[in-house]
Amino acid sequence: MSDATEQITTIALDLDNTLLNSQKNISAANTAVLKQLHQQGKRIVLCTGRALTLIKPWLQQLDLTQPTDYSITYNGGLIQNNVTNEILSQTVLTKTDIAILYRDARKLDFPLDVLGIDGVYSLMELGKSDYENYLKHQLPFKNLTFEQLPEHEVYGKAVCATTEAVVQRIRYQLSPATQEKFQIVPSRREMLEFMPAGVNKAAGLKQLLAHFGDDFSNLMAFGDEENDLEMIQAAGIGVAMENAIPQVKAVAQAVTKNNDADGVAYYLRQYFQL
Structure with missing residues (x-):
């Protein structure tokens, strides 16, 4: 890998209409590429509005079950370990x-x-x-x-x-x-x-990256919707899906294929020369 690809330690992924196709599945192509990068030492972080319980099947599918694997849930309000459910950071309402x-x-x-x-x-x-x-x-x-x-x-x-x-x-x-x-x-x-107030996916990722001694320059992020805007803008490499809203495309550094055309896998294969 080149210095540029080594710089990226963490790949953050929105779920709906980004990593998931229209049938709410992670395709075989996306699965294979993400597993390969994870095995090579890249952190793969699912970023979603869902609770951790609801994304467990996808975490299992991607083998994101190592002691250092985390997810960003509640759109950045909760950072949890995928295996132990331990909370790294939480912002709540009363x-x-x-x-x-x-x-x-x-x-x-x-x-x-x-x-x-x-x-x-x-x-x-x-x-x-x-x-x-x-x-x-x-x-x-x-x-x-x-x-x-x-x-x-x-x-x-x-x-x-x-x-x-x-x-x-x-x-x-x-x-x-x-x-x-x-x-x-x-x-x-x-x-x-x-x-x-102040909770978004970028805020959650900032805390998670800091936990590992990294920052936004080490982050690649994929998204399509308004709740992905901050993380796409903050990431060292922000990638919008072809089906993303115009605001997300406007702040992204790259646009990949749509979520039904394995857009995540397509971009990762090109960038990491897989």
């Missing part, structure tokens, strides 16, 4: 924080699901969203009111899963208090996510 968002949800009429440690709470007075179906019931859901939301539990994020039209309507009408308290970003066209 019920008091959620109350600020809840007032907006009541006023603007949108559904809200709150992700706790052991499952998801659907705030039923706001209407049941499609989030449970979207997750295919892979996490336990509990239907309750905001008043019943546990007072002393901490929360990773809140999610508004609705129609694209509602997402577009509400995201620019949220109160200044909500905009100050939360990092607000669509993870897909029909889903708006609310993380603690």
Whole structure:
């Protein structure tokens, strides 16, 4: 490998519409290339809004089960060891924080699901969203009111899963208090996510890289959506998928093939001369 390829120690990958194809699978080509690079000593880090529990099958598929393998979950709010589940870093919300968002949800009429440690709470007075179906019931859901939301539990994020039209309507009408308290970003066209202020995938990766004595110059990142923007911009090499939104392509150093054409494998083979 050249000095340039040796400089890259860590490869960060968004999941939906980046590493995953339209069938929500990691292709054989992507699997083979990532396994090869991991065996050569590169860190492979999945970066997602999902909980670690939900990505375990993909971690197993890619053999990301070594003691030094980590994932970035909750869009940067949680950094966990893939094997032990040990938390390297965590940024959380309290019920008091959620109350600020809840007032907006009541006023603007949108559904809200709150992700706790052991499952998801659907705030039923706001209407049941499609989030449970979207997750295919892979996490336990509990239907309750905001008043019943546990007072002393901490929360990773809140999610508004609705129609694209509602997402577009509400995201620019949220109160200044909500905009100050939360990092607000669509993870897909029909889903708006609310993380603690300052949380994004780049912030999580910065902490993980520092843990290993590295920085952004050692990072290559792949993404397609608005919640990937910061990490694509921060990475030494930021790669946008061909199917990425224009904002991501604008800050990327390279554009690869789309997620149904093994875009991740295509770029990695070229860059690392595999």
